[in-house]
Amino acid sequence: MNEQVTVMENAFAQAFGRRPDGVWSAPGRVNLIGEHTDYNHGFVLPFAIDRRTVAAVGLRDDRVLRVRSTFTDEEASLAIDDLAPQAMAGWSAYVLGVAWALADAGHDLAGASGLDILIDSRVPVGAGLSSSAAIECAVAVAFNDLWELDLSPLDLARIGRIAENKAVGAPTGLLDQAASMLGREDHGVFLDCDTEEAEPVALHLREEGLEILVMDSRVEHEHATGGYRDRRESCEKGAAAMGVATLRELSEADLDRASAVLDDETYRRVRHIVTENARVVETVRTLDEGGPRAIGALLDASQASMRDDFEITVPEIDLACATAVAHGAIGARMTGGGFGGSSIAVVPADAREAIEAAVTAALSAAGLREPHLFTVTPSQGARRDV
Ligand code: GAF
Numbered sequence: 001m002n003e004q005v006t007v008m009e010n011a012f013a014q015a016f017g018r019r020p021d022g023v024w025s026a027p028g029r030v031n032l033i034g035e036h037t038d039y040n041h042g043f044v045l046p047f048a049i050d051r052r053t054v055a056a057v058g059l060r061d062d063r064v065l066r067v068r069s070t071f072t073d074e075e076a077s078l079a080i081d082d083l084a085p086q087a088m089a090g091w092s093a094y095v096l097g098v099a100w101a102l103a104d105a106g107h108d109l110a111g112a113s114g115l116d117i118l119i120d121s122r123v124p125v126g127a128g129l130s131s132s133a134a135i136e137c138a139v140a141v142a143f144n145d146l147w148e149l150d151l152s153p154l155d156l157a158r159i160g161r162i163a164e165n166k167a168v169g170a171p172t173g174l175l176d177q178a179a180s181m182l183g184r185e186d187h188g189v190f191l192d193c194d195t196e197e198a199e200p201v202a203l204h205l206r207e208e209g210l211e212i213l214v215m216d217s218r219v220e221h222e223h224a225t226g227g228y229r230d231r232r233e234s235c236e237k238g239a240a241a242m243g244v245a246t247l248r249e250l251s252e253a254d255l256d257r258a259s260a261v262l263d264d265e266t267y268r269r270v271r272h273i274v275t276e277n278a279r280v281v282e283t284v285r286t287l288d289e290g291g292p293r294a295i296g297a298l299l300d301a302s303q304a305s306m307r308d309d310f311e312i313t314v315p316e317i318d319l320a321c322a323t324a325v326a327h328g329a330i331g332a333r334m335t336g337g338g339f340g341g342s343s344i345a346v347v348p349a350d351a352r353e354a355i356e357a358a359v360t361a362a363l364s365a366a367g368l369r370e371p372h373l374f375t376v377t378p379s380q381g382a383r384r385d386v
Contacts, residue, residue, distance in 0.1 A: 004054050005385045008070075008120050012056035015068055016116045020056040022145065026137035026382035027052045028123030029130045029179035030212060030344055031335045032188055032203075033295075033302050034280040036310060038173025040235050040273050041194040041248035043280035045201065046175055047378035048183020053121040053134035054385070055095075057142045060114035065099060067092045070120040080109055085167045094135040095119065097167025099143060101159045104166070112147045124372070126220040128334075128341020132168065133176035136160035137382040140181075145384060153381065154196065157181040171232055172337070183381035190284050194248050201284055203378055204291050205346075210330065213347045215359060216372040217316035219340030227312060227339045231269065238262055238270040247273040272310035276302060292330070292346060299331030299346065312338030316368045320359050321345065327358040 005023050012020040027048040034044035060066070065083075067076045069091070076092035083100040085093075095117060103109050117139065123131040140156040143149065151159070160177035164170050174193055182189045187200040205211065221228075239247050241261055242254065250258070252274060259267050279298045286294045303321050307313045313334050321332035324345035332345035347355050356373045363371055 002385070004052065004120065004122060008054045008056040008118065009386065011070060011120070012058065012116075012118045015118050016058055018058060020058045020118070022142065022384060023054060023056045023386040024138050024142040024145070024382070024384050025052040025054040026134045026141065026180045027183055027379055028134045029176055029183065030214065030376055031175060031179070032344075033283050033299060033333065034175075034276060035302065035306055035334070035336070035338070036231055036235070036312070037273055037276050037280065038175040038191075038193045039171070039232055040239075041246040042273060042277040044175045044178075044191050044193060045188045045280050045283055046179035046191075047188045047203065048179050048381045049123075049129065049376040050379040051123045051129070051376065053119065053123055053131070053138045055135075055138040055142050056118045057139075057146060058116045059146060060116055062114045063112070064114040065096060065117065066115070067095045067117045067119070069118065080112055080114065088167055091135075093167050094132050094163065095139050097163035098136050098139050098159060100167055101162035102143060102149070104162060105159060107149055107151075109147065115146065117142075124216060126341070127214075127216040127372070128221060128336030128338075129214070130176040130180060130336070132164060132170075133160060133180045136163050137177055137180040141382045141384060153181040154178070154198065156382070158196075171229055179381070181382050183379060185380055186378050188287075188378065190280075194246070201287055203287065205378070208292050209349050210292055211347050211349050211352055211375045212377070213324070213329070213345045213352060213355065214342050214374050214376055215317075215320040215324070215345065216342045216374075217314060217320065217340055218369050218372060219314050219316055221337060221340035228337050231310060231312065234266055234269040235273060238266045241266070242270070248277065250274050252278060268309040268311075272305045275305055296325075296329075296331030296346065299333045300325060303333035303343070306334050306338065310338075314340055315366070316363060316371065317341075317343045319362055319366055319368065320371055323359045323362040324355050327351070327355045329355055
């Protein structure tokens with residue numbers, strides 16, 4: 001049993017005065033490539049990371065859900081029969097929202113017992129690594145087991161997304177929850193967000209002597225408001241003007257017509273989605289045929305597209321990526337929704353320290369915030385630990 005789980009069994013006993021009935025966990029994610037394509041019914045290639053959120057849960061003999069965490073003193077408490085988005089506030093909406101989403105999706109919670117829930121997270125918050133999906137997925141698997149719902153991992157990912165969209169209010173796609181639910185060691189999750197079919201893709205990082213360096217800009221972002229919502233609206237506007245239901249239906253062959261029909265800004269938003277979808281598919285093919293050392297140009301092109309066309313990067317991220325590549329990274333790009341958060345660089349293990357030093361020095365010389373640098377490995381998705 002891992003150390004975080006043992007710590008949580010003891011913390012639960014301290015918080016609630018008894019042993020938990022089980023411990024479940026779910027990881028954060030890095031998106032290797034495919035940004036803002038998910039809600040456009042396109043392609044994504046994320047992987048689950050080795051930083052997890054853990055939920056220790058104990059059954060109660062009433063219908064109350066009581067939520068505590070190791071990171072704040074705030075306690076939330078709500079009866080299953082009173083679950084409603086407007087009854088939830090703060091971070092506990094990620095937990096209670098999942099219970100509400102199950103009911104909203106038509107699952108019968110009439111016989112469900114109340115629960116005491118203690119959450120701990122080692123997924124950095126605000127770093128663009130899906131700390132929210134990790135909470136949603138950890139409690140989704142716990143509810144699924146304790147309430148005997150028998151839902152598949154993909155169904156649970158969909159429930160997590162409903163919680164995020166309707167209870168938390170962030171208009172996001174399925175990327176984060178799918179990665180957290182379906183991740184596998186050493187693999188990416190190639191997800192078609194139209195059919196919602198997912199396929200594991202071997203990444204071969206270790207065999208190739210490569211590591212994934214996360215460069216957290218420490219510029220915090222928010223997806224319920226602002227730029228994320230704005231980009232989503234631009235995509236919908238672009239699709240409507242091009243006469244398609246979703247941008248997934250467009251290919252690079254449609255870009256000439258798009259440039260004639262759309263205003264410059266909308267055109268560039270659309271071009272990002274169309275070219276990004278093509279890059280995801282190409283990355284999957286390249287990984288298979290040439291291995292991870294061959295995907296650098298695709299990662300760099302994705303970064304340029306997010307910077308110039310979709311305009312979701314920040315100077316800290318642009319400089320970190322450019323510096324990493326100039327000092328030997330295979331490729332580097334922002335990961336996640338943008339406007340802050342993290343970028344990733346695929347780096348040869350023996351060059352990592354030099355790349356880290358160069359990135360830190362470049363950001364400091366530019367008078368930008370010092371990044372947090374750490375490595376992650378592609379890991380297993382949500383599971384029951386005990
Ligand atoms: C955030 C969202 F939650 C995802 O659904 C996805 O849109 C991503 O930004 C951008 O690719 O993580």
